[in-house]
Amino acid sequence: MAKLFILGAGGFGTALAVMSQANGHEVTMWSYREDEAAQLRTDRENRRLLPGVKIPEEIAIVTDFAALGEAELVLIAVPSSAVRSVSAQLHGRLALGAVAVCVSKGFEPETLKRMDEVIAEELPENPCVILSGPSHAEEVAKGIPTTVVAACRDLDMAERVQMTLSGDTFRIYVTDDVIGAELGGALKNVIALAAGALDGLGLGDNTKAALMTRGLTEIARLGVACGARTETFGGLSGMGDLIVTCTSMHSRNRRCGILVGQGLSGAEAVKQVGMTVEGYTNTKNAYEMGRRLGVEMPITNEVYKVLYEGKDIRQAIADLMGRPRRHESEYTWLQEGNLSR
Structure with a gap:
């Protein structure tokens, strides 16, 4: 049994709390809003985001950091725009051996830094592991078989998260390609x-x-330019997450696109969805990253x-269909010097 502190009482934070408690861990879930925490403590259910999923009484729901110092894993499950401010509040409160596990997917506005970079700046004494992959909260909470990847340059830390959070319905692989895992997920x-827009x-x-x-292909092209490995994008944090997010109505991004x-x-559309739609801000961030690095990203550019x-x-669709003819092989095309065309 491990002691877990989960920052964020949204859909995925709640799902991780329910799953981890079912696997025998001692779980504390934190919300920054007292009204939200009070509602969850009273109803033992996140009615807005996970209706029908009961939150066991054994899960403590708090708005303070009293239990933080005892936590072995601290799971950061807040929107990407809030990761720095939340991480800053943790500084000096974590045990030296505690691992920060980030499930937020995106980039910091303005700086375009990845979540692992943001967390490393705020929590330099604690290792950070990225958890990413096809994992809708609605299914994780209900014990539907799910597989994700834990990414850290220190594979021992990734394996520690793998051993702690894996269960009968939650399987974790490990990788040291943090950049690839982060970019694929974001x-x-x-x-x-865009897939939702096609459906609409x-x-x-x-x-x-x-x-x-x-x-x-476009995601991998930008990822490689940032230092990731191509093969990572054929894995869970790349192709796996792409498939589930483009095809499921659980996906806020797809619903927004529709x-x-x-x-x-x-x-x-974002306003009507009524919840965080990371793809909306990530489109602007990805557009700017491609522009800064001189990487061709025609789909992202049109979505922007x-x-x-x-x-x-x-x-926009007509312009994409009318682009100049080219090789499908990315290797062949890049060898001809077309990176920024």
Whole structure:
């Protein structure tokens, strides 16, 4: 049994708490809002995000950090925009041997830093492990078999998380490619939003298959430029997460995209979804990263223009279909010097 402290009482934070308690761990779940914590303590259910999933009485629900110093694993499950501020509050409160496990997917606004970079700056004395992969909270909480990857440059730390959090319905692989795991998990939200838009337009399976395949190539291209390994994007944090997010109605990004395809602006669609839609901000971040690094990202660029510049989505599709002909092999094409074209 391990002592876990989970920062964030949203859907995934709650799911991790329920799963970990069922696996025999001592779990404390933290919310920054007293009204939210009080509601969860009273109802023992996250009615808005995980209706029907009971939160066991054994899970403590708090708004303070009193139990933090005893935690062996601290799971950070807040929106990516809040990771720095939350991590800063942990400084000096964690045991030296405690591992920060981040499940947030995205980049810090303005700096475009990955979550592991942000956490390392705020918690330099504690190792950080990234947990990523196809893992909708609704299914994790219900014990539906799920497989993810734990990423850390120190594989001993990744394996520690693997041993602690793995269970009968939650299988964890490990990797030392932190950059690949992070970029795959963040950038798939951009493609999932686009996939939803195709559904909103009423387009077919052929179109979505093409989007997902070429989208994964685009994600890998940017990832490699950032220092990731190509093969990581064929794994759970790349292809696996892309598939589930592009095809499931559990995905807020896909649901947001459907609304965009039906005619709403990006901002209006996010407002109607009513919850965090990481793909909306990640589109802007990915667009800027591609621009800074000189990496060709045609799908991301068109999604950005639709969401932030009001471009007609059908024209965006037509422009993608009308691009110059090229090799499918990324290796062949890059060998011809086309990285920034």
